[in-house]
Amino acid sequence: MEFSIKDIIEAGEGYHIEFKEFLDKSFVEEVCAFANSGGGRVILGVADNGTIKGTHTDNSFRSRVQDSLRQLQLYLDIEIRVQDNLIIVEVPEGSDKPYACSRGFFIRNGANSQKLTRNEIIDFFQKEGRIRFEELRNEKAVFDNDFDERAFENFLNMAGVSRSIDRMSLLRNLDCINDEGKLTNAGVLFFAKDIDFLMNHAIVVCVLYKGTEKVHILDKKDFKENIVENIDNAILFVKRHTNVQYKIEGVQREEIPDIPDVALREAIINAVCHRDYFDRSSNVLIEVFDDRVQISNPGGLPSGLRPSEFGRKSVTRNPLIASLLHRINYIEKVGTGISRIIQAVDENKKSSVEFEYNSGFSVIFRKLDRTSEADLGESSEKTKGKNAEIILEAIRDNPTVTREELCQITGLSIQGVEWNLRKLKAEGKIKRIGPAKGGHWEVIDYSC
Incomplete structure (x- = not known):
């Protein structure tokens, strides 16, 4: 499924698309990041906001692009093509990861490139695999049956994406369908009618x-x-x-x-x-x-x-x-x-x-405790004494009783229990022996 460069630029930068207004030092970093991720396109001559500025397309400038690409370690077969006043650099996903350039190791992180150490990249791909769940085709999904047009329209409205691009082209640019027009897992997550059946x-x-x-x-x-x-x-x-x-x-x-x-x-x-x-x-x-x-x-x-x-x-x-x-x-x-x-x-x-x-x-x-004293069970001397008596009795019966268990015994909130415990400790009636976990309470004075 082929899409025009205009459609791609209209859709904006993303995980597989990067705009570069100039050929600068960061160019090879973007190429390196695409090689270490799922591949992508670097379009020279387009500003970050999607404005087409144009760039040189003569042989001399293309040689400079090739020289920049030679910084990539290991070698990767990268296509360079000219369209109008733009240069499109097609970077495939590398088959011998990790790749590096003179400025280090990079990987794609959303719509940005992030520098990593080589060991981090090796560890990343060992644990996460070279294929990402979100990019895989969803085997259960049938586009005509499962695609939710309403969810798609809501997404376009929130993203401010132009309606001038046809639906399938835009979905492909968003990596929500594959080249065969099948929904990916990302497409299911964002635009499926029944996620329960497709991805429980x-x-x-x-x-x-x-x-x-x-x-x-x-x-x-x-x-x-x-x-x-x-x-x-x-x-x-x-x-x-x-x-x-x-x-x-x-x-x-x-x-x-x-x-x-x-x-x-x-x-x-x-x-x-x-x-x-x-x-x-x-x-x-x-x-x-x-x-x-x-x-x-x-x-x-x-x-x-x-x-x-x-x-x-x-x-x-x-x-x-x-x-x-x-x-x-x-x-x-x-x-x-x-x-x-x-x-x-x-x-x-x-x-x-x-x-x-x-x-x-x-x-x-x-x-945190921001309730009134009445909420903590001390609205009256009678209530206060009753709660303190219940807590003392519970501690005597079970010195390892937890705050949560005291909540169930007294009917107080956790804040109410903690307020009463602090007050009983301040009055010298109980003390805590050992750490919060593994310790126990000791009753010193039973009078309330």
């Missing part, structure tokens, strides 16, 4: 629990739409089941949620975008408890990202998905999500955030 493990599961344990389910939703709607629905689910306080100044009312909107949105998008889609055993899972919200996805840190680099360096597991989400402004800039979450939580001051990564990845928002 891509469903987003949201659960609301009563209390702080996984015992009583109050609400559960399996979101089975396209990836964009699943993100939106998951965000709404959490917001519907978490608290919002109101700050009124004059005639203005400000909403202050337990979890800042920016942090919640980034965490859910991160889970859906960066999960390991080769792992078909589990879904993105969002769990809402009385004291926390936990967002988990299969796949720990991607290859090439060490724990010490977490939050400071970006390595994208699914660069095509990231690129498509970037087009519709669901991702502002690759690599900034974790920093934005931390900053938003710090400014909000109503929750804390933790990150866990091993075989999976989790973001845990813990709600």
Whole structure:
């Protein structure tokens, strides 16, 4: 399936397309990145914003392009062709990765090229494989039956893409269909009618629990739409089941949620975008408890990202998905999500955030105590004494009792239990022996 250069430029830069207004030192870096990824085109004579500026196309200039390509190590058969006042450099996916240039090793990360060490590239391809899930053809999908025109139109509106390009050409430029016009896995995620049938493990599961344990389910939703709607629905689910306080100044009312909107949105998008889609055993899972919200996805840190680099360096597991989400402004800039979450939580001051990564990845928002004394079970001396007495009795019976178990025994929230424990310790009635994990309580004074 052939497409005109005008169509490609109209669609903009992406995982397989790079515009270069000039032949500069970064040119060979882009070529190297394409060779180490899925291949692509570098179009010389086009500005980053898609404006056609034109470039020299004479033999002397083409020789300069060839000289730049000779920096690539190892050799790769790269086609150079001239169309009007542009030079198109067709870079195939390399069969002998990793490739390097004089400035180092590079790989494609969304619509950008990122420098890596050789060992990181070797490790990346050993663990992730040379074929990416998002680029594979979906064997179940039949385009005429499964393609959702409504989802496609919504995407074009959000991305601001011109309707002057025919649908199939645009889908191919977006890498959502292959050369035979078959939907890729990325195409299914963004534009399929029934993701449940075609890719069941891509469903987003949201659960609301009563209390702080996984015992009583109050609400559960399996979101089975396209990836964009699943993100939106998951965000709404959490917001519907978490608290919002109101700050009124004059005639203005400000909403202050337990979890800042920016942090919640980034965490859910991160889970859906960066999960390991080769792992078909589990879904993105969002769990809402009385004291926390936990967002988990299969796949720990991607290859090439060490724990010490977490939050400071970006390595994208699914660069095509990231690129498509970037087009519709669901991702502002690759690599900034974790920093934005931390900053938003710090400014909000109503929750804390933790990150866990091993075989999976989790973001845990813990709600901080911002309730009134009445909410903590101390609205009266009678209530206060009753709760303290119950806690002392529970500790006497079981010195290793947990805060979560005390919640169930007293009926208080986790914040209420912690308030009472702090007060009992301050009054010298109890003390903690040993660490938080593995230690136990000791009752010193039974009087309340």
